[in-house]
Amino acid sequence: QSVLTQPPSASETPGQSVTISCSGSSSNIGRNNVYWYQQLPGTAPKLLIYKNNQRPSGVPDRFSGSKSGTSASLAIGGLRSEDEADYYCATWDDSLGGPVFGGGTKLTVL
Amino acid sequence: EVQLVQSGAEVKKPGESLKISCKGSGYTFSLSWIAWVRQMPGKGLECLGIIYPGDSDTRYSPSFEGQVTISADKSINTAYLQWSGLKASDSAIYYCARLASGSRQAIDYWGQGTLVTVSS
Numbered sequence: 001q002s003v004l005t006q007p008p009s010a011s012e013t014p015g016q017s018v019t020i021s022c023s024g025s026s027s028n029i030g031r032n033n034v035y036w037y038q039q040l041p042g043t044a045p046k047l048l049i050y051k052n053n054q055r056p057s058g059v060p061d062r063f064s065g066s067k068s069g070t071s072a073s074l075a076i077g078g079l080r081s082e083d084e085a086d087y088y089c090a091t092w093d094d095s096l097g098g099p100v101f102g103g104g105t106k107l108t109v110l
Numbered sequence: 111e112v113q114l115v116q117s118g119a120e121v122k123k124p125g126e127s128l129k130i131s132c133k134g135s136g137y138t139f140s141l142s143w144i145a146w147v148r149q150m151p152g153k154g155l156e157c158l159g160i161i162y163p164g165d166s167d168t169r170y171s172p173s174f175e176g177q178v179t180i181s182a183d184k185s186i187n188t189a190y191l192q193w194s195g196l197k198a199s200d201s202a203i204y205y206c207a208r209l210a211s212g213s214r215q216a217i218d219y220w221g222q223g224t225l226v227t228v229s230s
Binding site: 002031032033034035037044045046047050051056088090091092094096097098099100101102103104 | 145154155156157159160169171172205209210214215216217218219220221222223
């Protein structure tokens with residue numbers, strides 16, 4: 001059971017937008033920055049969003065992050081087939097004293 | 111460019127010991143926390159623990175305390191994850207990863223992963 005809660009799956013058609021949610025608590029998302037990762041099949045996770053809404057260089061602006069209270073969201077606009085992947089949220093948990101993850105959301109681009 | 115390069119895939123028998131490594135480059139290795147993350151087949155990401163190579167301050171996630179040992183040698187920019195008695199349930203991909211700068215942050219860079227297979 002993951003500390004952060006994500007929907008296990010999401011799907012949308014090419015060109016459309018999708019939002020993936022990540023729910024936590026006051027000891028993690030409520031107090032700390034949220035990070036998002038994309039994991040393509042057979043590869044290591046890759047940083048998509050850091051510190052709630054910042055994009056590393058090279059990440060398209062179709063990807064955006066937001067945070068409110070103890071929840072966060074990743075929005076992907078203009079979906080493309082290459083966006084099919086697993087997406088994970090993460091943050092620091094003050095009670096556990098380390099980083100924690102969501103269970104991951106498998107995105108299917110229909 | 112920040113890079114974390116991990117040692118290669120391992121096949122071991124139950125009860126055997128194992129130590130895998132993660133070498134950092136492109137940044138000051140001793141000044142950033144390193145995390146070890148497990149991904150079991152078809153499953154999500156779990157943090158086993160973290161280490162600060164500068165002083166080897168190490169913290170384990172409750173589920174993994176006593177199950178693994180995390181260490182680092184800052185003189186050669188390398189972190190380690192080891193087991194003293196492997197179980198079949200330890201079969202997984204293990205990633206090392208760097209925590210972003212600043213306190214209480216999550217991961218910004220990942221290693222390529224080390225596949226560990228434990229089978230009789």
